[in-house]
Amino acid sequence: MSAIAKAVLPSENERPAAAEKPIVRYQKVSKTFGDVEVLKQIDLEIAPGEKVALIGPSGSGKTTLARMLMTLEKPTSGMIEVDGELLWHRKVKGKVVPANEKHLRRVRQKIGMVFQQYNLFPHMTILKNCIEAPIHVQGVPKEEAVQRATAMLERVGMGDKLDAYPSQLSGGQQQRVAIARAVVMEPKVMLFDEVTSALDPELVGEVLEVIKDLAREGRMAMMLITHEMDFAYEVADRVVFMDQGYIVEEGPPQEVLENPQTKRLQSFLRRFRNGF
Numbered sequence: 001m002s003a004i005a006k007a008v009l010p011s012e013n014e015r016p017a018a019a020e021k022p023i024v025r026y027q028k029v030s031k032t033f034g035d036v037e038v039l040k041q042i043d044l045e046i047a048p049g050e051k052v053a054l055i056g057p058s059g060s061g062k063t064t065l066a067r068m069l070m071t072l073e074k075p076t077s078g079m080i081e082v083d084g085e086l087l088w089h090r091k092v093k094g095k096v097v098p099a100n101e102k103h104l105r106r107v108r109q110k111i112g113m114v115f116q117q118y119n120l121f122p123h124m125t126i127l128k129n130c131i132e133a134p135i136h137v138q139g140v141p142k143e144e145a146v147q148r149a150t151a152m153l154e155r156v157g158m159g160d161k162l163d164a165y166p167s168q169l170s171g172g173q174q175q176r177v178a179i180a181r182a183v184v185m186e187p188k189v190m191l192f193d194e195v196t197s198a199l200d201p202e203l204v205g206e207v208l209e210v211i212k213d214l215a216r217e218g219r220m221a222m223m224l225i226t227h228e229m230d231f232a233y234e235v236a237d238r239v240v241f242m243d244q245g246y247i248v249e250e251g252p253p254q255e256v257l258e259n260p261q262t263k264r265l266q267s268f269l270r271r272f273r274n275g276f
Ligand SMILES: Nc1ncnc2c1ncn2[C@@H]1O[C@H](COP(=O)(O)OP(=O)(O)OP(=O)(O)O)[C@@H](O)[C@H]1O
Pocket: 033, 038, 056, 057, 058, 059, 060, 061, 062, 063, 064, 065
């Protein structure tokens, strides 16, 4: 290296860290059902390992936003990128064209999702529920899939139920299995859509604890749609408040939840505190 180059290159620890590429990037994403536009030009980025809580009144578009990432709903316009790749589009010879099914299937593997309904396969044991996709979708050898699934089920406190069937478990236990089943695929980003709203109140805590434990690990990005404000406060790095298809306010939980700037968020939080 020449003396000049040496002189201008900052040393390793002076160099600014390269900005991390987002794992998820929505760019001007809109969604219309019939003639109703339910999402309007949404821009949202989630960094690797970042936990984002989406809050907002019923019908504000939170689930639709998540469903587009899970390829269950196609954006009407705009682009979504996952881990540097376009989701609903692909590049062919420099041109952007609509994605085909093969492309969608491949990119979708980077995303895990848990819904309100746990949707476990009723005729399969808990362990089998958790090894099916790694084996058949990802081509993981059976022995490794069993090891991975067993470790994950132990982590969510279901290690003693590997041979049980879903109908033998409580709703909270089934939801913990559904979380293990999604995380065992090692997604880059996990979506949790109102995962506790179908549960009896006494079962909510055990499921939230499992998510908090996964969040602490820091590796996976998370998008959490929740009505549990204390949970959002504890888990999220950023809270995003949506209303009528727009992102109205976003920021760290302390700012957004304790010092809301807009009338809409103030009124939402007031209604929330008063039990709606
Ligand atoms: N498949 C669909 N066809 C027509 N309208 C839809 C469809 N899915 C969602 N919508 C409408 O889009 C709007 C946004 O719904 P969405 O479920 O995304 O809101 P949300 O914020 O997740 O609400 P909630 O908190 O009640 O789950 C609502 O007005 C809903 O009725």
